[in-house]
Amino acid sequence: MIEFEMPKPISMQSNMLKTVAINMMRPYSREFDENEHSVPWNYIEFMHTAMRATGAGSLAPTESKKTDESGKERPRIGYQSLAFMLEMLSWGDVGMYLVTPGGGLGAAAVEATGTPEQKAKFLARFREEKPTFAAMAMTEPQAGSDTASIRTSAVLDKATNEWILNGEKIFVTGGHKSLELSNGFVVIWATIDPSAGRAGMRPFVVEARTPGIKVTKLEHKMGIRVSDTASIVLQDCRIPFENILGSPEVITEKTTTGFKGAMATFDATRPLVAATAVGVARATLELLKEELERQGITIRYGLPRQKLTSIERDVVDMEVMLRSAWLLVVKAVWMLDNKRPNNLESSMAKVRAGDIVTKITQKAVEIMGPLGYTRDTLLEKWFRDAKISDIYEGTGQINRLIVARNVLDYSGKELR
Secondary structure, three states, X not given: OOOOOOOHHXXXXXXXXXXXXXXXXXXXXXXXXXXXXXXXXXXHHHHHHHHHHHOOXXXXXXXXXXXXXXXXXXXXXXXXXXXHHHHHHHHHHHHHHOOOOXXXXXXXHHHHXXXXXXXXXXXXXXXXXXXXXXXXXXXXXXXXXXXXXXXXXEEEEOOOOEEEEEEEEEEEEOHHHHHHOOOOEEEEEEEOOHHHHHHHEEEEEEEOOOOOEEEEEEOOOOOOOOXXXXXXXXXXEEEEHHHEOOOXXXXXXXXXXXXXXXXXXXXXXXXXXXXXXXXXXXXXHHHHHHHHHHOOOOOOOOOOHHHOOHHHHHHHHHHHHHHHHHHHHHHHHHHHXXXXXXXXXXXXXXXXXXXXXXXXXXXXXXXXXXXXXXXXXXXXXXXHHHHHHHOOOOOHHHHHHHHHHXXXXXXXXXXX
């Protein structure tokens, strides 16, 4: 049964993170937005030290203690705790959150598709003394949402028992920091059998400073400008055989090692992306209400809608949107913690949050007029930061298709 009261450990964590957001993120938001790709090392090193101290080094859900003092089994709150954490950090600054040291999508892919031995090996480095990053690379110039069109190849050299990777990946969030600024890695999705389509897809861990992998470009973006988004080229990149996550055997039936493994990764991370969108939307709505109060405008809750002013109705509608999105996030991560399939709920949370954060930030800029459009406040920055939530880790259109297929019980071939 889902409980809506915040567990005490999460409440304590949220209070600490709010202090970080207020003191280490908000004051520097404008500086790092205007100096794209500059690295906020003070924030990174502080967060790395704090996460090592709390055992959350990989930004992945962990449950070190399964029972309370009386021996009663505690409910799992790993993903729920992470959702609250990311919402609060994104309330501070979503771009800076994206450079928080840890595993990100790379660790999520290892968690979803790796063996116990691989998880122990690759996730341990996030507990090392120096900050470490990881990323996941799936998108290619000709293959965005159509993952079956991936051309990056992985061929086994039986003489050396190594995989040889060749191909190009684009829009890799954190690719530069993972490969060139830390002892990290990138999980590369490649095909070991092009004739098998999605069944031939496999994730491979390519570690930093591996010969044959190179960052060729950093994107200049509308928002989340402190976060690097890289293009990566692999040219005869050799990695150990054991760096393939899961089984190298191609099975055309349902499997968790190929395309299903990629989707399992997204089922875990899409609610977390939605949580970051909620954080931006909440920051926007709170600042808007503060600015309105400075101008003598207060929201009269409890009155019939027809008696409210236009601005009051807009604010009330924004609050409804915000709360509905957060409830979807809470449900999706609760299902993850309780080992329940959440493909539908994950995509619903991602769709709703990506939609409402765009609407809320746009409406806030509209209401504040010139003040919202200038750089006197962070409203215009949050407007620019917001849109990516509807794009990465599955666009709004793709996630709407997933929701429709689940609700209508259609296959991908039947509903495209």
